[in-house]
Amino acid sequence: MQTTLPQDKKLxxxxxxxxxxxxxxxxxxxxxxxxxxQKEFSSWEAxxxxxxxxxxxxxxxxxxxxxxxGRNLSRGQARKYLExxxxxxxxxxxxxxxxxxxxxxxxxxxx
Numbered sequence: 001m002q003t004t005l006p007q008d009k010k011l012x013x014x015x016x017x018x019x020x021x022x023x024x025x026x027x028x029x030x031x032x033x034x035x036x037x038q039k040e041f042s043s044w045e046a047x048x049x050x051x052x053x054x055x056x057x058x059x060x061x062x063x064x065x066x067x068x069x070g071r072n073l074s075r076g077q078a079r080k081y082l083e084x085x086x087x088x089x090x091x092x093x094x095x096x097x098x099x100x101x102x103x104x105x106x107x108x109x110x111x
Contacts, residue, residue: 010050011068012051013050013052013065015041017033021100029111035053037053037100068081
């Protein structure tokens with residue numbers, strides 16, 4: 001069993017969701033979907049991670065952004081952080097994408 005890190009030592013994963021992934025009128029649902037995903041993700045690797053799931057308003061910003069103590073990390077820095085806990089960033093990001101697909105289907109089936 002893994003020890004839970006103090007909040008200031010946890011990696012924050014900011015996941016930005018585009019309305020378009022929810023269909024042609026997805027902008028009408030993206031805010032609610034982000035709240036839904038936030039609840040679903042909040043327990044995922046909770047001992048290591050904090051999650052922020054927000055609508056992606058600015059296309060210049062990446063879909064995934066990693067932060068530690070309020071500072072943005074490069075993907076390479078995030079990779080090193082995750083590797084220190086035995087996690088592979090490529091597998092981690094693929095799992096996020098796969099989970100989002102499932103959650104989109106689940107959320108939209110209720111709309």
